[in-house]
Amino acid sequence: MSNLILRNVRPLGGAAADILIRDGVIAEIGQIAEQPGIATEDGQGAILWPGLIDAHTHLDKTTWGMDWHENNRAAILRERIDFERENRLPLGLDPHRQSMRHAIGLAAHGASHIRSHVDIDPTHGLRLVEGVQQTREKLRGIIDIEIVAFPQSGVMVAPGTVELLDEALANGCEVLGGIDPCGIDRDPKGQLDLLFALAGKHGVPIDIHLHEAGELGAFTMELIFERVRANGMQGKFVISHAFALGMNDHLRVGKLIEEIADLDIGIATTGAPSATVPSVKRLREAGVRVGAGCDGIRDTWGPWGLPDMMDRARIIGMKNGVRSDIDLRHMLDIVSQGGADLMRLEGYGVTPGCKADFTLLQGQTIGQAVVQPSIPPLVVKTGRVIARAGKCIVDMP
């Protein structure tokens, strides 16, 4: 819990001001006099933004910092899952080391919070979760990590997984994951009934991967709506990806979005460039909470992605056909406040009383800060400078 004076920054892109931080909390914004014993940093007129939120990633999967992983395999979802499960440890994908690299990269690029899905399957048990939990401990004070117990290989088709999810939720995972109840599990009723029962038992929210496109994904969403309503899980359910909301039927999508808004279901988008993705504008207009994530980066699934939420804001913005400055600002919102809304973070923002988690952004305007690739000059976590010019105070292992 640090004290700090940050001079000459533009909070949320507004007029230049100083920020006084006491005990890791924003105490005052304005013209701040020298304070004995409090260090001062010069923000050099940069935009000050609350810490970026990666609301959907996979810290246990990346090959970041390892030799290049050649991939000339077929690209079928089920095969990708199976290849990764069978080869991740032989390939040297140590879950602790790799999650450290990934999370440090995100912190260095301005992120303050991560929601990471972490694979749980009968092959690895909770070993991957434990690796990420180690990382969470080591990076306490640098970046906050929330763990989703994620049945990547399926629930119904992977016997033993339910018991492992149960154990994970009893041992520090804050959220229950799920995956394509039709496409992967071939038993939507089976998986969804189990997930809702488990979430109810542990009193945790659910965040499910839904790659299912078109009418198949819409069908699964309807099954989810029924159960959210029946189990009183309004406000406690997130659909990640939600590719079905990108389908080419605007009336149908409109009806789905109405239900999503009505049930206060959140949407985590990654703006997957080659998939049909939800319109973030349409979701916002309907009042839906929308966060964003980098998803897996440079893993055995595919080569793309960077540990950088501003890069993700660009990808989502381009995919959504954003051109105006107002909409560019909204792209920055979904990788910050939007993610905080999805994760129900408290004390998030840039007003007195909020936690002093923020990043500086380069750019004449917010629009330019979003569009122009750059490195944050300074990242602050609970009042402490944790990265300068893209270099975190914790070295990558």
Next chain:
Amino acid sequence: MSNLILRNVRPLGGAAADILIRDGVIAEIGQIAEQPGIATEDGQGAILWPGLIDAHTHLDKTTWGMDWHENNRAAILRERIDFERENRLPLGLDPHRQSMRHAIGLAAHGASHIRSHVDIDPTHGLRLVEGVQQTREKLRGIIDIEIVAFPQSGVMVAPGTVELLDEALANGCEVLGGIDPCGIDRDPKGQLDLLFALAGKHGVPIDIHLHEAGELGAFTMELIFERVRANGMQGKFVISHAFALGMNDHLRVGKLIEEIADLDIGIATTGAPSATVPSVKRLREAGVRVGAGCDGIRDTWGPWGLPDMMDRARIIGMKNGVRSDIDLRHMLDIVSQGGADLMRLEGYGVTPGCKADFTLLQGQTIGQAVVQPSIPPLVVKTGRVIARAGKCIVDMP
């Protein structure tokens, strides 16, 4: 026409070798002994690739290096065109200065050739073309610029344009452009008949913008096919964008691609993230020449884009759902050899006898070089080092 020895590079990602350049041409690849009077550069094991080709851009439009251009206007194509035409000079968009900035940026990022569409309309006459022609002269030896006489505001709906196009082709523009004969000009037969007549008169190829989507674009393509055949323009026609080839009807698209291949029509794609775009894989499999371009960057139309063909290879690759190393290699091909094929460049490549135009790329493998944003350590044009670490020997004005 320079002499140079470049040591320790990996031509096309293969084994390390040295390159001897004499009079701007690759003389020898292998182990090269010291040569008196010839300068030596150390490539430090980087991948050596032929100069990148921006086969579709707009050098006269960018705001690069100017104050941020706020844009909260409506996003209708016709309105974007009219706003730009009426405001570009009042906004300070000097065509010579801005095209210098744009082209120098491309050169610094490894490009050796540009095909630039340049606006011709009754408001500006040939003023914008003249600005880019000045840039072409100033950057001779740094980067080659080919100019497309481009009727951005339409042909039939902008009286006087035909005469200006005629004049431009008589005065150094190498290619005739066109734009959405239905969507913009409202008279497809009128525009296309005029374009083919003009191209025939001057003996130049045609490169037409075709944003028209779905069946409208397919209809225009059929009109183009008829005229390419009737006028013997096989191999001398490029369709830029070709969004209709991204429409959701694979059989219909297959028929169009067959005709495109049969008539040796080239396709220039920009991988527009929010549009339906052609599948580069499907085009390649059909034997179609495919090049790529950055399109307009940071202009009054929209904020996106960088003067960097490797960035564009990433955008096109993500949009096309590329995951494998083989397909990543193809992304690099379309921003290099593919563009050279489209522009019919001679002496292009990395074998003895080819022009010594190349860029070094960072990466363990070609896949990594495509995926990882980086700055080329060295760019060589006809044997002369014209940029180091992203800095061109010509300063941006």
